[in-house]
Amino acid sequence: MKRALKWVGLVVALLIVLAGAVWYSAFGNNKPVVEGPVVEGVETVKDSFVNVFIVDVAPGKVALVDAGNDKAGKAVLGALARRGLTPDSVAAIFLTHGHGDHTAGAKLLPTAEVYAMEADVSLVGDAAKVTHPLKDGEIVTVGDERVEAFSVPGHTPGSAVYLARGVLFFGDSAGASKTGEVMKAVRLFSKDSALNVASLNALAVRLAPRKAEIKAFAFGHTGSLVGYEPLASLASPK
Numbered sequence: 001m002k003r004a005l006k007w008v009g010l011v012v013a014l015l016i017v018l019a020g021a022v023w024y025s026a027f028g029n030n031k032p033v034v035e036g037p038v039v040e041g042v043e044t045v046k047d048s049f050v051n052v053f054i055v056d057v058a059p060g061k062v063a064l065v066d067a068g069n070d071k072a073g074k075a076v077l078g079a080l081a082r083r084g085l086t087p088d089s090v091a092a093i094f095l096t097h098g099h100g101d102h103t104a105g106a107k108l109l110p111t112a113e114v115y116a117m118e119a120d121v122s123l124v125g126d127a128a129k130v131t132h133p134l135k136d137g138e139i140v141t142v143g144d145e146r147v148e149a150f151s152v153p154g155h156t157p158g159s160a161v162y163l164a165r166g167v168l169f170f171g172d173s174a175g176a177s178k179t180g181e182v183m184k185a186v187r188l189f190s191k192d193s194a195l196n197v198a199s200l201n202a203l204a205v206r207l208a209p210r211k212a213e214i215k216a217f218a219f220g221h222t223g224s225l226v227g228y229e230p231l232a233s234l235a236s237p238k
């Protein structure tokens with residue numbers, strides 16, 4: 001009996017070590033998330049382990065990039081309230097992809113238009129009503145701002161990168177490392193890792209002539225990167 005318990009203990013310990021190793025390889029090198037402004041007019045809100053971004057689009061009007069993991073929207077509604085804004089102040093939600101940790105808060109904002117890539121509408125499912133399925137390269141005007149959508153399939157078939165107010169929003173298609181490099185999507189949670197890398201490469205090539213427009217990169221689960229330089233490392237993601 002004692003001997004059996006010893007073996008059970010050993011197996012449990014091994015599983016814990018293994019889970020720790022998997023966790024570390026997926027998240028251990030992440031740049032920590034800092035709440036607050038990324039650039040002027042773009043704010044990071046930390047909804048437990050996922051980021052939501054508030055983008056100013058007009059006086060008293062904002063758009064969100066992703067809607068968070070919390071169905072009660074505590075962090076997002078709190079951040080809006082701190083600015084004197086209500087759920088009705090959110091004109092649009094731009095979903096980077098259909099995973100539930102990015103869509104759960106959408107229903108709290110019933111007046112917002114909801115944008116997502118066409119190819120991820122089914123993955124969004126009941127979490128949100130996508131009012132505007134997007135195609136690659138589409139440009140949406142919200143208030144006084146333009147939001148440009150790029151298709152970057154890989155993490156999910158309909159993953160999007162958005163460009164608004166000079167910030168590229170990657171969702172889970174990329175992340176920032178502690179040393180300031182752009183990392184590809186976490187393989188464990190991605191549909192097609194090779195396609196993700198190919199999409200990031202293609203985006204880097206596509207945006208290279210527009211580097212003057214790009215001030216920062218924002219990610220779904222890591223801190224942001226400021227400046228254009230990290231885009232160069234996208235062309236050879238690790």
Ligand SMILES: [Zn+2]
Pocket residue numbers: 097099155172189
């Ligand atoms: Zn995801």
Ligand SMILES: [Zn+2]
Pocket residue numbers: 050099101102172220221
């Ligand atoms: Zn995610």
